[in-house]
Amino acid sequence: MNTNRQWLLAQRPQGMVGKDNFTYAEQAIPEPGDGQVLVRNLYLSFDPTQRGWMEDRESYLPPVGIGEPMRAGSIGQVVESRHADFAQGDLVQTTGGWQDFVVAAPGLGPMGLSKVPDGVTPEMMLSVLGITGLTAYFGLLDLGQPKAGETVLVSGAAGATGSVAGQIARIKGCRVVGIAGGPEKCAWLKDEAGFDEVIDYKSEDVNARIAATCPNKLDVYFDNVGGEILEAALNHLNLRARIVMCGGISGYNATQPIPGPANLMNLVTMRARMEGFIILDYMSRAPEAINELLGWIASGELKFQVDVQEGFDNIPDTLQRLFTGKNLGKQLLKIADPV
Ligand SMILES: NC(=O)c1ccc[n+]([C@@H]2O[C@H](COP(=O)([O-])OP(=O)(O)OC[C@H]3O[C@@H](n4cnc5c(N)ncnc54)[C@H](OP(=O)(O)O)[C@@H]3O)[C@@H](O)[C@H]2O)c1
Structure with missing residues (x-):
């Protein structure tokens, strides 16, 4: 793959969010600078708060700009690393957005960049442990x-x-x-x-x-x-x-x-x-929660559901599922498998 497919915010929503709010684009794959990595997005997280990020108003995060890739949490795989703590092939969590590739670094974007712990699947990392x-x-x-x-x-x-x-x-x-x-x-x-x-x-x-x-x-x-x-x-x-x-x-x-x-x-x-x-505001305390949640999952006391849609073309429609109640559990979309 030598282009970066993207879904850009085209217009701010009036009423129900839908595919018309976005436009498809293809760009050159970005290059990481020193201290950064290039990540290929594998799974996107869909969250009701994304509807608020599309509006032109200040909130706990700035609005997504018109013409920018839609902001989204993601799990991806490092394809090129210029950061000592990350190697090619690492599975990572970041704010990948609605695109194939993103340049990421610790401290960059709301989710920064962190490795997915061994033994934890992308589905778990973006739902019950996310x-x-x-x-x-x-x-x-x-x-x-x-x-x-x-x-x-x-x-x-x-x-x-x-x-x-x-x-x-x-x-x-x-x-x-x-x-x-x-x-x-x-x-x-x-x-x-x-x-x-x-x-x-x-x-x-x-x-x-x-x-x-x-x-x-x-x-x-x-x-x-x-x-x-x-x-x-x-x-x-x-x-x-x-x-x-x-x-x-x-x-x-x-x-x-x-x-x-x-x-x-x-x-x-x-x-x-x-x-x-x-x-x-609680992300610095995430390890204590993840530890306890993992224990409850292992003991069978805590059940979770994930709803995994597939296909880059289906990204905009998948956001709407949250607002029509079609999602059964955490709404995700898989773009690609890890290599
Ligand atoms: N404060 C925070 O930091 C924070 C962080 C994450 C999420 N949240 C909030 O948590 C809530 C749930 O988010 P989630 O990511 O877990 O999504 P979710 O609950 O997995 O999916 C959204 C669900 O909302 C229900 N819904 C949609 N429209 C509704 C309506 N008009 N009236 C009543 N229910 C409606 C639907 O379920 P039914 O089929 O049952 O209607 C839908 O499945 C959202 O309000 C989100 O903004 C807050």
Whole structure:
């Protein structure tokens, strides 16, 4: 291969993100400078936050520029190294973007450059041991502070982050209730992930079902979706409940600002706490989480699903799967196998 295929951001999204927001291009393969490596991307990570990176507004990362390759986390293989710590053939994690090749270095881009530990597959590194697994781990344990016997509600529960957050709560001895869309996802949560109860928000009255499935009310609510489901959860707080604000995917494609919950005063009456976080702030603590997550996977206590699409042409359409709920577990796309 002597060109670098790319998907560039062509226009900022209005409403649902789609293929029209991107344009295909081919460029020369870039050359690494001193202290850098050239990486061939093998697997791309798809994350709801990419929708925010496409907008022209300051956030925790700058927006992707029009005409730039779409930003994305990735696993790739070093094809040329000008850095003493990396050799040709190494499997690495970086911010590869929607392209075949990227120049990477430690400290460059949000994910920097790190080796994939021996024995860890790219699928694991980009899911349960990657951003979504770490988000579940630190969001639930640091912010949610669940105690055995407490009730933990998780929205987006069948997704990459929610499914791990709920299972960690179960491992910590909590009663765990998950909210997800559709019978297939709800069945997986109960039968495989060991959730105590599930709520199908697409076919059930969420407010009534929280009341029915959480008779002792909520001590922790791990929120991935925001909107009406957040408002329903706020109706069922226990004294000193903790609401972990992980994400609000129900509003990411909205064309108008979505109304806030009408019942925020419940935080006052229940002396509850609602707190947001960005996982990039926790990356220096990743080893402690990865160690514990690996132990739970090895013991069979923690299950995870990956949804691996294939083909460079399918990259833009794969992002939309997150917002239509088509993904079953962590959304990835494989561009190539390692050599
Ligand atoms: N704070 C952080 O640092 C951080 C880091 C990573 C992720 N996050 C957040 O965590 C959340 C989950 O991300 P993920 O990467 O793990 O994705 P994911 O949960 O694997 O996939 C997204 C899921 O969101 C659900 N969804 C889509 N539209 C929805 C809507 N309108 N209402 C309710 N649910 C909807 C779909 O599940 P259903 O089929 O069940 O609807 C879909 O499968 C996102 O909000 C993301 O922004 C935050």
